[in-house]
Amino acid sequence: MLEIDTDAVSEVKISTQTTTDSGRPDIEIRTSDCLIYVEVKDESGLGVRQLERYQLELNRSGFARTCLVLLTRYPMDRAAICDQVVQRRWIHIGTFLETQLKTNAISDASTYFLTTQFVEFLQFKGLAMAKVGTIEADVVRSLRNLCEMLAEAASRLDVSSKRSFYWPEMWMGLNLDGQTFSVGFYMESADLIEFLTGVYSVDRHAAQFEDFGKVVASELPEWTQGDWRWRNTLDLSANEGEFYKLTAGEQLQRIEGFLSNSLQTARSIGCKDESRPPSAN
Structure with missing residues (x-):
């Protein structure tokens, strides 16, 4: 691979889709004595003898040092790749760059931002x-117990509930009364339980008189601008x-009280619109 001093960075020339007699490598990196081709694949396969053709092009390039790199999402069968090809995966690139960021190896502010x-x-x-x-078993059990308490609280308040998990937001909790309300937490901030109105808007003027909770603008695409949700x-x-x-028992009572107050308030300030399409279950 290419190793150069920082003082010689200006000598490096990088281009994409350079046309050669053997095809168009995705990335070409060259210095005065070194030529590197990088073929990038996400999920697509290689063309007919693609790597062999690029290697042949490098061999006859006249450069003292050459290298052919295959950059892929998934590992490829080594038997299908020329021995001279250096294989790397995208996860290796990401790990290397993250290490550079975490160790403050990148001093230039613009380069740090772009990286x-x-x-x-x-x-x-x-x-x-x-x-x-390291995954702490106690933490996993605590999250499960918290979900169980939310479900038990909903059951005691006689509101229908369905367990939900949203990816990639990493949200865990319950949809209540169909999708009229939701209650749950994000994995990255599991200390904060959130109650949110769902498939109907709320009267934000009425909500202003409540001494807790907050009115937030809807971000759901099927809603029109001006619709509002209530969050507690x-x-x-x-x-x-x-x-x-x-x-x-005391924890369950605390959650029941929170959920009961949230449901009561949300229903009192709701402005249900029967013309809205039904929510998906």
Whole structure:
């Protein structure tokens, strides 16, 4: 692979889709004495003898150092790849760049920003992902217990519920009364239970007289502009984590009280519109 001093970076020339006698490699990297072809694949396969043709082109290029790199999403059968080809996966690129960011190896502000944006793009496309750390069994059990308490609270309040999990938002909880309301939490902030109105809008003027909760604009695409939702939250970490010091029965009562107040308020300020299409179950 190519190794150069930082003082010689200006000598590096990078181009894309360069036309050669053997095809058009996705990326070409060259210096005065080095030529690298990078063929990039997400989920598509290789063309007929594609790598062999590129390797032949490199061999007759006249450069002292050459390299052919295959960059893919998934690992490929080594038997189908020339021995001279260096195979890398996108996850390796993402991991390397994340390490550079975390160790402050990138000093230039613009380069740091662009690298961050690129890593986020790779993560969005599923081409990079964070490392799995140690999974604490107690944490997993606590999340399950919290979901069980939400379901039990809904049952005691005689409101129909259906367990839901939304990916990639990583939201866990319940849809209540069809999809009229929802209650749950995001995995990254599981200390915050959120109650939110669903398939009908609320009267934001009436909601202003409530001393808790918050009116938020709807972001659902099937709703028109001007529709409003009502959001209420229960912070389990408040008062130095007092909730976690309660008994299971006391915790359930706290959640029941939160859910009961939220349902009562949401129903009192709702402006149901029967002309709206029914929600999907």
